[in-house]
């Protein structure tokens with residue numbers, strides 16, 4: 502179904518944490534895929550589900566993107582992905598990333614086919630953690646296949662400035678690429694005003710991107726998503742804000758078919774979401790009805806919050 506590429510420019514605003522938080526509350530079947538060229542973090546952060554409900558195990562670092570790449574040399578079909586995925590405690594399916602940045606050097610060919618396979622993975626949405634995007638990143642081949650790219654940033658001057666450059670570079674590199682959304686990591690005490698401020702900058706700069714909302718800066722919630730248990734994860738500000746962002750994203754995906762980026766906003770005010778002019782190779786879904794929230798997603802959080 503939908504492929505959502507999550508990424509950032511400089512800094513470590515919290516892309517991996519956001520991918521897991523969104524995956525945990527995603528209202529449709531979902532896979533979190535670690536595609537960060539710098540190497541994955543999930544194996545160090547989160548336990549795998551064990552053989553029974555009470556046991557946990559370590560995620561196997563050899564089973565994931567690396568093992569998938571080894572079998573995909575002669576082509577990659579969506580059906581091949583499942584056997585390389587693992588399940589976290591709580592029920593979230595993940596494709597763990599490469600172990601070291603060096604491994605990425607031999608894998609530049611993979612990103613395009615992987616993006617196409619993710620996009621064809623019905624009925625599962627894929628949240629791809631694409632890490633930091635710099636100039637000339639080969640991940641652009643995966644992002645080209647995405648239904649939406651979501652850039653995360655904290656509301657600091659430098660991160661917003663770099664975000665602006667990244668949005669412009671992406672729009673230039675992929676003029677007919679996916680719509681670009683922005684999610685702001687914001688202090689809960691000034692949550693709405695922080696997001697509105699970034700929105701003003703994005704709109705004022707006439708960036709071809711839309712601010713979709715925010716995730717709470719919530720160190721405790723973030724730590725729980727890194728395997729340090731304690732407290733009720735489902736009540737954390739991070740998870741509560743992730744629910745809102747997930748609903749917004751799914752709403753956008755359902756309502757907006759993929760189309761080219763607008764050249765520039767025509768009128769003062771908000772940057773419009775890219776018009777729904779389907780590309781010739783338009784793959785899917787104009788306005789698919791939104792399924793009811795998947796019971797498993799709620800169960801994931803209940804489980805994790807114990």
Ligand SMILES: Nc1ncnc2c1ncn2[C@@H]1O[C@H](COP(=O)(O)OP(=O)(O)OP(=O)(O)O)[C@@H](O)[C@H]1O
Pocket residue numbers: 509512513514515516517518519537542632633686716717718719720721723724727739
């Ligand atoms: N919403 C949040 N609130 C508070 N702290 C957060 C949040 N998200 C992430 N963090 C913290 O920020 C640090 C970086 O998070 P994370 O690894 O998710 O970032 P990243 O953007 O994926 O970084 P990298 O580019 O290194 O992969 C971690 O210590 C994490 O706990």
Ligand SMILES: [Mg+2]
Pocket residue numbers: 516517518537542630632
């Ligand atoms: Mg990361």
